[in-house]
Amino acid sequence: MTNKNEQQEQQSPAIILVNPQLAENMGTTARAMLNCNLLDLRLVCPRDDWLSDKAISASSGAEIILQNAKRFETTEEAVADLNLIFASTARRRDMIKTVYTPDKAIQIVRSHIANKDRCGILFGPERTGLHNDDIAIADAVIEIPLNPVHTSLNLAQAVLLIGYEWFKSGHNEPEEQFITNGAEIASKDALLNFFNHLETELDNCGYLRLPHKRPRMVRSLRNIFERAKLTDPEVQSLHGVIKDLVTHRHRKIEENTKK
């Protein structure tokens, strides 16, 4: 790993799988981690080999996470260097703790990391979830809000949802982007020129023949094309569409006249 990766690893929360059973789940967890730029995987007494072919294949290209994973004998050893730990649980336990949503928990992690604390999130074994002893050493609990009639998530999916909140919180992705693949949005001049072409032909063909209705009809049509946020090449295409529609009409009229 490069220095940059080491730095990133220190700055992102550790994902600690306690007694994970299946190699496949360790692989898919690694995949979800890399999706979300979480690099520090810690395994407490895993049953299967996390470097087996099954695990590597399930990681779909995220084997770097598995190769750099650290194995520990106990949860206590796995969290020893951390300052803040959340326990991810699917059901309420008989325990007095604060329970956070993933996004709120990630906010807290971010503020601790900004304060140079090292954070981690504990996930329990596939069937049973975390043991209460592991939850007891966590600062607080994360519960993922899901349909109460069906909360069962697999391990990698739980890591993915929390990791996704982590990734989102660090990236101010624009909520809305208009992508044009390099084409320029048409200037208003080009657009008005197109409207002029369209309306001239609609006058010629009689579509706009009723003077009292004309202004509203023109506005409606202009609105449609304004909403479409046309690019320059698209305006050119539409000129062609109108031209050919008109030509075709002419041809039809000529044909009809010949008969």
Next chain:
Amino acid sequence: MTNKNEQQEQQSPAIILVNPQLAENMGTTARAMLNCNLLDLRLVCPRDDWLSDKAISASSGAEIILQNAKRFETTEEAVADLNLIFASTARRRDMIKTVYTPDKAIQIVRSHIANKDRCGILFGPERTGLHNDDIAIADAVIEIPLNPVHTSLNLAQAVLLIGYEWFKSGHNEPEEQFITNGAEIASKDALLNFFNHLETELDNCGYLRLPHKRPRMVRSLRNIFERAKLTDPEVQSLHGVIKDLVTHRHRKIEENTKK
């Protein structure tokens, strides 16, 4: 399905899988959908049987979604009754479209559903993603923000992340909850009584022997227990802890005196 389910189904966006290949992925998608209370699954020319044992088993109890899934020959037929469609894509296409984050797209879906529109989200086949022809009939695109070096998500995971935004947007889950399993948070009276017990014993044993340091030491200790947000039973336990520590000390002193 009950009427209530039908109503819910109409109110939640349809999940439309275009040419899904693997039964297992249809099963895990059903599981992710039920996790997020998405009930309307539509399959366009699926390769495998979505009611096979493999699919049912992968759904982990969400077979109701598979049993109610509808099969269509073409994407056009699958979306015919809908008013608003998003296309979920992993990579930028050579197309002029608006791209939204999942949470923004879900906000738009919510506002359309409030307006009695019916919405759907398209997902493409496992390896190739959606065909550009399918994206062309969508109103806009959803891109899930993920680590650019590793954006590969499996089908069910993509459905899960978007479904999770859907579920969150409909549930005002409290960000932070202090759970006590029915125990009452200790009254300040009970807490001050405990402080009194503790400080009396610390006076007796000499821990608070320096008068000029005493006020600050007392404040520090009180702060620790205030932060812990103790419940009544916990205060009782701590009384016992102090009592037994003191008794043990007495015993030790007695033992030492005997020697």
